Amino acid sequence: MHVKHLLLIATLALAACASQESKDDELSEAELYRQAQSALDDKSYTTAVNKLKALESRYPFGRYAEQAQLELIYAYYKNMEPEAAKSAADRFIRLHPQHPQVDYAYYLKGLAAFDQDNGLLARFMPLDMSKRDPGAARDSYNEFARLTSRYPNSRYAPDAKQRMIFLRNRLAANEVHVGQYYLTRKAYVAAANRGRYVVENFQETPAVGDGLALMVEAYQHLGLDDLAASSLATLKLNYPQHPSLDNGRFVPRESMDERGWLARATLGLVETDTTLEPGETRASQDVQRQYEEAEDALPDELKTERKRSWWSRLTFGLFD
Known part of the structure; x- marks a missing residue:
């Protein structure tokens, strides 16, 4: 019974869509455009998208075609379809590079990427957006940069520049x-390289002091005392109130590494704590240690008196 109801609902929905498409086919270009504008004014963006797409497909060379393509970008953006908005903007820019309002297409493309990270959770919960994937923020910054460089006198350039400052700060914090x-x-x-990248590429952002602190701590751990000292001097000179400084003394976030130089140079991939016997590997050492810990945990009456080699125990006596 439920399946029949679902089929009936689906049939009615398809019929309604077909009826709507049939009605749109009967409308003139001017009427379709008027209805699209009315839907935009009413914030019925899904309807506006459908009307604008119908207008463009039925009258691709009509008087409203270019304007419909431009307003379709806005309708997609307001309908929270950022990928569709960016795709529509790319298409408009490609088809109409000399259009007097092509700067608007660049601006909307940047806005679509700008808002892409700001979903419901980001709007209503105190999330640190600088810790999220910076891909959309980087795309938005690049689009606004294209707008301001190609159309410096655009009416949208001032807002784009303000958003670029915000995005640059976010990318630096990331x-x-x-x-x-x-x-x-x-x-x-890797930590030192990230800090240096911030200092070299994100000047005049609040993150430069943090980048210097990263460099100081990383160089200290690596034993590069000259580089650590010069970075610390720069930090003290330019950011004397930085949280990593306590009365001029640098306080590292992480404890100093007690590993050998080879372990530090290979980022921990090669440890030198213990000596390996010929033919032995770190993996076999781990297995041996786990076996010994398990054997020590056995009750005395279950422990064997026979002393076997680690190889015998590792292979369960198969090669004794």
């Missing part, structure tokens, strides 16, 4: 977060 993650993983070369 680089710092990545560098701090590398510190916790003891990947000090």
